[in-house]
Amino acid sequence: EVQLVESGGGLVQPGGSLRLSCAVSGFTFSTYWMNWVRQAPGKGLELVASIKQDGSAKIYVDSVKGRFTISRDNAKNSLYLQLNNLRAEDTAVYYCARGHLSDWGQGSLVTVSS
Amino acid sequence: DVVMTQSPLSLPVTLGQPASISCRSSQSLVHSDGYTYLNWFQQRPGQSPRRLIYKVSNRDSGVPDRFSGSGSGTDFTLKISRVEAEDVGVYYCMQSIYWPYTFGQGTKLEIK
Numbered sequence: 090e091v092q093l094v095e096s097g098g099g100l101v102q103p104g105g106s107l108r109l110s111c112a113v114s115g116f117t118f119s120t121y122w123m124n125w126v127r128q129a130p131g132k133g134l135e136l137v138a139s140i141k142q143d144g145s146a147k148i149y150v151d152s153v154k155g156r157f158t159i160s161r162d163n164a165k166n167s168l169y170l171q172l173n174n175l176r177a178e179d180t181a182v183y184y185c186a187r188g189h190l191s192d193w194g195q196g197s198l199v200t201v202s203s
Numbered sequence: 204d205v206v207m208t209q210s211p212l213s214l215p216v217t218l219g220q221p222a223s224i225s226c227r228s229s230q231s232l233v234h235s236d237g238y239t240y241l242n243w244f245q246q247r248p249g250q251s252p253r254r255l256i257y258k259v260s261n262r263d264s265g266v267p268d269r270f271s272g273s274g275s276g277t278d279f280t281l282k283i284s285r286v287e288a289e290d291v292g293v294y295y296c297m298q299s300i301y302w303p304y305t306f307g308q309g310t311k312l313e314i315k
Binding site for chain 1: 240242244251252254295299304305309
């Protein structure tokens with residue numbers, strides 16, 4: 090069974106940092122592009138970052154470029170998202186998702202507020 | 204970025220009746236490999252999104268056959284042949300040919 094489990098969310102002040110993790114099981118992690126998708130409260134879905142199978146290519150949506158960093162550890166079957174210089178508009182549930190978003194985790198809530 | 208436009212944004216449906224959601228993309232979603240990368244997702248209240256349909260018309264494992272997808276180029280449709288109570292939620296189309304993958308605004312299906 091494919092499983093993706095996010096962790097690391099929480100309350101952080103504007104300008105602060107947070108690191109999200111996604112532990113996966115049930116599939117060969119190293120053979121898939123992986124993604125982070127976010128959903129602001131009551132809003133739609135936005136893909137914010139993607140990473141190639143071997144980590145050699147990383148892509149970011151414009152609104153997070155220079156502030157967020159996606160990474161992965163294939164030996165640990167884990168995906169990460171480092172969030173720096175956080176803003177109120179980054180408040181959202183962050184989901185990790187496999188490939189063409191065929192499978193999703195349960196999400197991790199990030200709240201940016203003073 | 205490719206803009207995905209859904210209609211309607213709200214869809215009240217009587218149990219047992221059919222439902223249809225339209226999705227239009229600002230660019231063709233036909234890849235050079237011949238496939239068309241249009242997906243449909245369901246998000247039930249309080250749950251993570253779940254992919255229902257990929258490459259226009261292919262149902263994901265476990266998706267009931269009352270769900271079907273169709274379309275080509277820039278115009279696509281998700282149909283539910285007979286709506287059940289468990290179908291309540293928000294439905295999103297998403298293109299996965301151009302990065303960043305982009306979603307429609309979502310269509311909220313409710314029971315009338």
